[in-house]
Amino acid sequence: MKTSIRISCAVAFVMLIGGWDAGRVPASVGNAESVEESMRDLSKAILAAYERRDTATLKSFYAKQPGALFFWERKMQYSWEQINSTMDELVRFVAKMKLTTGEFRAGGSGDAGWFAATFHADRVTPDGKQFSSDGRWTVVAQRINGRWLIVHEHTSFPMAER
Numbered sequence: 001m002k003t004s005i006r007i008s009c010a011v012a013f014v015m016l017i018g019g020w021d022a023g024r025v026p027a028s029v030g031n032a033e034s035v036e037e038s039m040r041d042l043s044k045a046i047l048a049a050y051e052r053r054d055t056a057t058l059k060s061f062y063a064k065q066p067g068a069l070f071f072w073e074r075k076m077q078y079s080w081e082q083i084n085s086t087m088d089e090l091v092r093f094v095a096k097m098k099l100t101t102g103e104f105r106a107g108g109s110g111d112a113g114w115f116a117a118t119f120h121a122d123r124v125t126p127d128g129k130q131f132s133s134d135g136r137w138t139v140v141a142q143r144i145n146g147r148w149l150i151v152h153e154h155t156s157f158p159m160a161e162r
Helices: 002-018 035-052 055-060 080-093
Strands: 069-071 096-109 112-124 130-144 147-156
Touching (some): 035 130, 035 147, 069 080
Parallel strands (some): 069 147
Antiparallel strands (some): 112 130
């Protein structure tokens, strides 16, 4: 009886040690997705949420860290709180949106990833006005508790030609 208890305790201990960092899956293990593929998937999920005007999902992609730094939509936005309120305004001013990426690059390693892309946005306002714009988008993400979350973002639009 004592032997089976010892064996059970040893097995439980080995399982505990083996699962100690279970929430963290290195990109190079087995068939795990590469960081570059993860970044491509993250960008697609973000764009899809924008097109649905789904601010709850959009907000879920951010790490919401104090002191975070974001440069967003022609404005100098600095904190998560400012981005949070700006996203809420998005729903009021855009009735329909179609986003298409152009050139796309991604990389990173371990729990840090990034992507940079050009994009084209077609937007329709609630009163039916249509407009288009082209821009650039860069995201730095960190894998936190098994999820890729945005820790820095920068979007920019070229100046209008005169």
